[in-house]
Amino acid sequence: MSLTPQALRLLSREIVTLRSDPPEGVRIVVDEDDLTNMEGWVQGPSGTPYEGGYFRIRFQFGIEYPNLPPKCTMITKIFHPNFSKNGEICVDTLKKGWKKEYGVGHVLVTIKCLLIHPNPESALDEEAGKQLLADYDGYCKYAKLMTNIHATPKLPPAEFRSTASSSSTTKAPQMTQASSSRPPNSASSVTSTGTSARPTPLGMSVSQEQSPVVEQSATIGDDTKLMKNGLGGTGKIPAAGGAKTGAASKAKRGVKRL
Structure with a gap:
């Protein structure tokens, strides 16, 4: 189902923003021929049973988007009270709490927060909700096991690897240039702008420079x-x-x- 031209423009602008400056631990995958064919990645937050995992979410946009929220489905298997076994997500942002100012990035960040703070009171997975309330350590142990089996790849998804590699390659040449521009045992001083002052010739002191006078x-x-x-x-x-x-x-x- 296609979106209105206004909705497509809004979605394309958000895609550009999410690619250039994504929230921490959040990425998107988009079909260039069909912007509505979109998936999102959420990295498991540290300090939770989902740490080390990468969770894939599929988006489906209705014709009334952004007035109505997209339909989101958790593709990766997860043990969590607010995710059903068939991938349905229970969060107010995707229901009555939706605002048309929200977008894909807001949904993914909300899901990431849900991994940090599960809500057993509105559990779609009753087994996970009951264990979370009755035996938190047992819940964490089983959630971590499920994360290791279904959500932890040998390498992070390509969207996370490409961002890490591009940031490291842009910083490395600056460090190399700064270290190579100043020779070892140089007598040059560094100014407040970070550039080196002209070094004094070897074997010459300040008094020797004044000696011709x-x-x-x-x-x-x-x-x-x-x-x-x-x-x-x-x-x-x-x-x-x-x-x-x-x-x-x-x-x-x-x-x-x-």
């Missing part, structure tokens, strides 16, 4: 002293030979300083 001022002092010595305190220009000697001495001192 110091040498220049020392040279100026030597030249002044040389001028005074050459003038001999008389203010007269020395002879040519004296000038050559002074220039040679200056050049010699320059060589030694180098």
Whole structure:
């Protein structure tokens, strides 16, 4: 049974959202040729007898969707008060509690919450409901056994594996680049933005970088002293030979300083 164009647009937008940013432990599988042919996956919550299991739910959309809720059936066998042996789900969200603002994601999250907090007062599986009230440890033991047999695959469903692998591949190159951009035993400092400052050349300290200025001022002092010595305190220009000697001495001192 086909949906109205408005309902199809609403459903297609929700499918895009659930694929790009799904709730934790929830995935969907959609037939691209028929969006109404949809199934959902719910991962068993940790700390429950359903931990480690993956539970498959089939959706059937009526022509009045989203004004009326979809029909949902639990495909995976489960021992739970609110799931019948033929897969019927007893939850108010799929009955009188439905609102047209809800969608597929809301239904799957509600089912996940039902795995955490069973409601034995409205049990479809009377055996599970009675055991939950009378012998909680025995209920958990049998529910876990059923989960291990029917809901625990060797590998998670492809929808969960693809999400995990894509997140790991996007993070790995960043870590490799950050670790390789800084050489070992580098003297570079890291700024607040995370980039490395230009490293100081090996064997050079801050005082050595300022040394050309110091040498220049020392040279100026030597030249002044040389001028005074050459003038001999008389203010007269020395002879040519004296000038050559002074220039040679200056050049010699320059060589030694180098």
